[in-house]
Amino acid sequence: MCGIVGYTGPRAAGQVLLDGLRRLEYRGYDSAGIALVTDDGDLFVEKRAGKVAVLRDAMGGDPPRAGIGLGHTRWATHGRPSDLNAHPHSDCTGRITVVHNGIVENFSELRDELTAGGHVLASETDTEVVAHLVEDAYRGDLADAVRAALGRLEGAYALVVMHRDEPERLVGARLNAPLIVGLGEGESFVASDAAALVAYTKQVIFLADGDVADLRPGSAVITDRAGTVVERPVDVIPWSAEAAEKGGYPHFMLKEIHEQPAALRSAMAGRVRGETICLEEIDSIRDRLTGIGRVELIACGTAYYASLVGASLLQEWLGVPARANVASEFRYSPPPLDARTLVVAVTQSGETADTIAAARLARERGATVIAVTNTVGSAITRESDAQVFLQAGPEVAVAATKTFVTQVVTLVMLAAEIAQHLGRRTQAEEAELVGALRALPEQAERAIELAAATEEMASRYADAAGFMYIGRAFGYPAALEGALKIKEISYLHAEGYAAGELKHGPISLLDADVPLVAVATRSSVYDKLISNLMEGRARDARVIAVATEGDARIESMATDVCFVPDTLEPLSTILAVIPLQLFAYHVAVARGRDVDQPRNLAKSVTVE
Ligand code: AGP
Secondary structure, eight states, X not given: OOEEEEEESSSOHHHHHHHHHHHHXXXXXXXXXXXXXXXTSOEEEEEEESOXXXXXXXXXXXOOOEEEEEEEEEOOSSSOSSTTTSSOEEOTTSOEEEEEEEEEXXXXXXXXXXXHTTOOOOXXXXXXXXXXXXXXXXXXXXXXXXXXHHTTOOEEEEEEEEETTSTTOEEEEEESSOOEEEEETTEEEEESSGGGXXXXXXXXXXXXXXXXXXXETTEEEEEOTTSOBOOOOOEEOOSOGGGGSOTTOSSHHHHHHHTHHHHXXXXXXXXXXXXXXXXXXXXXXXXXXXXXXXXXXXXXXXXXHHHHHHHHHHHHHHOSOEEEEEHHHHTTSOOOOSTTEEEEEEESSSOOHHHHHHHHHHXXXXXXXXXXXXXXXXXXXXXXXXXXXXXXXXXXXXXXXXXHHHHHHHHHHHHHHHHHHTTOSOHXXXXXXXXXXXXXXXXXXHHHHHGGGHHHHHHHHTTOSOEEEEEOTTHHHHHHHHHHHHHHHHOOOEEXXXXXXXXXXXXXXXXXXXXXXXXXXXXXXXXXXXXXXXXXXXXXXXXXXXXXXXXXXXXXXXXXXXXXXXXXXXXXXXXXXXXXXXXXXXXXXXXXXXXXXXXXXXXXXXXX
């Protein structure tokens, strides 16, 4: 939520910021703004409600020449999206500017205190108090003033602060919100994530909670909040700037759907070896896995649906209870958590506040936490005992696609690896799974080809009043995810339901205007699913079936069929979701929606 970027060095800072904001826009797009200390020594601020393009146009595409500045793209929490509430925010003197991602929870008290002290606060935001706190604390050294102000803040923040009178210096700080430093030749960057700076440098420092980064061109000094210098390693970003571009596709979402075969290959690279699966990332916690009595998966949204697949397999293969939990609810009714509990936190961004809070609670109670994430250096990597990365490359579209399929395949590998470690799977079972995994990327390519018809289909379904998605067993998470994709990007209501539940209530929603989308791939529950599909047909609903290639029966029962290749049941979720992603994409395009940046959403949800 919210993207922030800062630059100090010889380049034209305004262009670096606008470029960075464009790449960070998936984090929030309610408003955008930049502040620069121009080469003439003036503070220049421009901020607008709306997207980065609106901001760029407001400046005629050409900000004034400056070597330092900071920028922000916002997902609104406190204060509606408007020019006034857009970041950066300034102090009373107009010399200090601040951009912020997070929530200052005690902003109301601070605001009253600052106002009583004579400060004039112009916006409705929580962030503005930070500028005024820094103003009060400023004695000629910006880093000291920021550290002093941080002591007053409760909540979460990634902040970057600039002072007009120290025109080569930026100060960044983080607590429970992401912030990284980029190091170039004679220049320094700071940003919410690597996408904003990878075009300029791949050398980065992932700041830890409590860090304060004092940046000047080509140098970064990291301290804690007391001012003591701390050492942080310099990491190298493993992907290129091109990976975060559209590469000829009209939308990132379509590009990322087509990247799924490659993403699956990458997720399995080095892990599917010979006839076995080997996740070296869990070597350090193998001893603790031996006594595991239960497994709890925690995740939100798409990652939660992927976790449903993981939970089924962990339970079946390990022979212990395993459950997928919505992370935001986990804390209100936590299961018994102790040293015999394994918790698997699944999060693409690694920054989802609900998932991090749940992982923290689990660890406090003695559980072992494995993070399954796409983001090296993210917050969840510090809240876990072992990390397994998706290796899916950057995902820019707000609607998750390639990270869903790589989450599922990674959880399948994780379940198999732990079961193997505990001696609960035979070599023959392992070899069968490995064979199916090896075939999967090519089958995903085939599923994409077979789903070409979804474009024409979408034009016939784009005016539906809503959709009902159903599935059983491994088809159920695919149905949930398919429904979420439609909701997110087309703004049509869709329900994802366990097919057996249809007759217990939601079947009353079905009619000629509410199509039924049934995940009816070959499986042990195929016949039961077909009965549910027929119940929908009997209510005049148009039926879209996702079925296995070679299923001759299905065409007579459904209005439209999307075929996918055959695979093992635990992997069927991955192939079944592909036509559902493409169908949602084409419905959204047919409805003229903003596919990559749907309204009200942000990709990385760093508030609870
Ligand atoms: C999926 O399309 C959504 N963007 C959303 O449900 C997402 O999966 C959820 O917010 C969790 O994000 P995370 O994987 O980064 O934790």
